Amino acid sequence: MKPLTSSSAAALLLATQALMLSADTVDDYAPGRSGEALKNTLARHCRPTTLTDESAVHDCLLDALGRSGKVYDMISGLRLRGDAVSSAVTGTVPSDWERVSPEYQAAIARDLHNLLLTDPVIALDRQSLPFAITGLGAGIPGAATGISFNDIDCIEPVDSLKGDIARKIFYAATLYPCELWSGWGRNVFENTPYPTLRSSWGDLYMKWHRNDPVSESEKRLDATFSTLQGNSNPFVTHPALAEYLWGDNAGEIYLPGSLPDNPGETPPTEPTPQEQRLPLRAVYRHSDRYIYLYSPYIPENATWTVDGNAVTTDTVDIATLSDGTHELRYRTTSSSGKLLILIKP
Amino acid sequence: MKHRLSPITAAVLLCLVSCSRDKTMYDDPDTLNPDGGHHSSMPSYTFEPELSDDRCRFVSPDIELYYDNGGILFCRDQEDGRTVYRAVDLQTGSEVLFSMPAGAIKGPVISPELAIDGKVVALSSATVERIEKSGVWIDILTPDNKHSVLVVSGL
Numbered sequence: 001m002k003p004l005t006s007s008s009a010a011a012l013l014l015a016t017q018a019l020m021l022s023a024d025t026v027d028d029y030a031p032g033r034s035g036e037a038l039k040n041t042l043a044r045h046c047r048p049t050t051l052t053d054e055s056a057v058h059d060c061l062l063d064a065l066g067r068s069g070k071v072y073d074m075i076s077g078l079r080l081r082g083d084a085v086s087s088a089v090t091g092t093v094p095s096d097w098e099r100v101s102p103e104y105q106a107a108i109a110r111d112l113h114n115l116l117l118t119d120p121v122i123a124l125d126r127q128s129l130p131f132a133i134t135g136l137g138a139g140i141p142g143a144a145t146g147i148s149f150n151d152i153d154c155i156e157p158v159d160s161l162k163g164d165i166a167r168k169i170f171y172a173a174t175l176y177p178c179e180l181w182s183g184w185g186r187n188v189f190e191n192t193p194y195p196t197l198r199s200s201w202g203d204l205y206m207k208w209h210r211n212d213p214v215s216e217s218e219k220r221l222d223a224t225f226s227t228l229q230g231n232s233n234p235f236v237t238h239p240a241l242a243e244y245l246w247g248d249n250a251g252e253i254y255l256p257g258s259l260p261d262n263p264g265e266t267p268p269t270e271p272t273p274q275e276q277r278l279p280l281r282a283v284y285r286h287s288d289r290y291i292y293l294y295s296p297y298i299p300e301n302a303t304w305t306v307d308g309n310a311v312t313t314d315t316v317d318i319a320t321l322s323d324g325t326h327e328l329r330y331r332t333t334s335s336s337g338k339l340l341i342l343i344k345p
Numbered sequence: 346m347k348h349r350l351s352p353i354t355a356a357v358l359l360c361l362v363s364c365s366r367d368k369t370m371y372d373d374p375d376t377l378n379p380d381g382g383h384h385s386s387m388p389s390y391t392f393e394p395e396l397s398d399d400r401c402r403f404v405s406p407d408i409e410l411y412y413d414n415g416g417i418l419f420c421r422d423q424e425d426g427r428t429v430y431r432a433v434d435l436q437t438g439s440e441v442l443f444s445m446p447a448g449a450i451k452g453p454v455i456s457p458e459l460a461i462d463g464k465v466v467a468l469s470s471a472t473v474e475r476i477e478k479s480g481v482w483i484d485i486l487t488p489d490n491k492h493s494v495l496v497v498s499g500l
Contacts, residue, residue, distance in 0.1 A: 029438065037437040044438065044463055282416025282436045297418055297433055325415060336500045337420025338401075339435070340412065 028296040032281030036194035049230030051110040061117040068220040074116035077158035088123035093172035097185025104176040112225040163212025166205035167235040202246040291316040302330035405493035
């Protein structure tokens, strides 16, 4: 037996990833999933494709902030003092929290979505303290020593950046869930694939996330990072995801558009069937109204049958199907497949 | 009339049984180490029962995907001279991808490839145990001597 060569392994990985590169990865893969499965889906499909060299992350951050409009301290919110070139880089989740997992430790130190550009004094004060409430009030960053959240030392960012930092922590908890957290990370995270964030810390960061919704400048910065390393922070592009993992909708099945992107925003108007095109999933209810004959795993030009009957449209009205199991089949010139779905009342 | 084994006859029979068991184990290639020694605790493996079961499935020590359970997409694609079988649990996102040269026939597969949840799995061998128009039955062996079963039928 020939061993798996690196080129063939690469080809196989390419095949697994070929279908991932779609317009909206989250909306293609996450709908219909909940809890740990939802988190794992994000972890798998929202990873960076290339990471910046560690020696270049500072310049990348500086350049990205410049391109997004303002070079500011990402903890205090103040304009960086003096020469921004001498600013420091710190991890929202410091890499030494991931000491037990060398692969994640190396990656998280180079992942721009996890990194913060800050004043060297703040970075020194912070070391690897977790972000929380110091009790000194908002906007006094770096004054954390001896002040506690859950009886541990911490650092508090300015109010206007708390949401940004919470979403970076959600990102790190999702993409780099260490099996055994080190240092202060042990206080913030638990050694589980889900929820990973300890409940009191999850509650705190959800509060930050809700009170400081995604801003236009945060979106611009995310887009710049996406250009540089090939992925967005899904909690910036789809803020409602956090509610399904750690918030009020935790454990519920994620359906895009069912919640407003940001708290306080007007709930979305009911979309048309075309706007609401959701990928195939295992279970439907009559309230779902339509089955969309679409999946990121299946070519777009497929022809379909449902229970052996040809379907000529790209949707099936659920009202035309009885409760119970139904078989969907598709075919193209080079592929074929089948799936059993369940329709519940 | 009572028949009783004499102690000598019993000893001879026991010896024969003992010798016979040793011989069987020695001859079974599944129980041999590469150096010719025995795997003392490794049970022999047979794919035979899988052949009579035509349910679409992927069963490994770590993951089980059965089409009949619902919500599992099974598909077959022809890509660049290879046949790619895919099984995806739409509820959890677990995904198995097995690839082999198109037009494979019964017997060992040349350059088989397996990925589970996006990670390539090293293989010792893969063997097409049964192939017909309606489907394919494949025995997959990993270097730790664990077998996985892939059956894709009725597509």
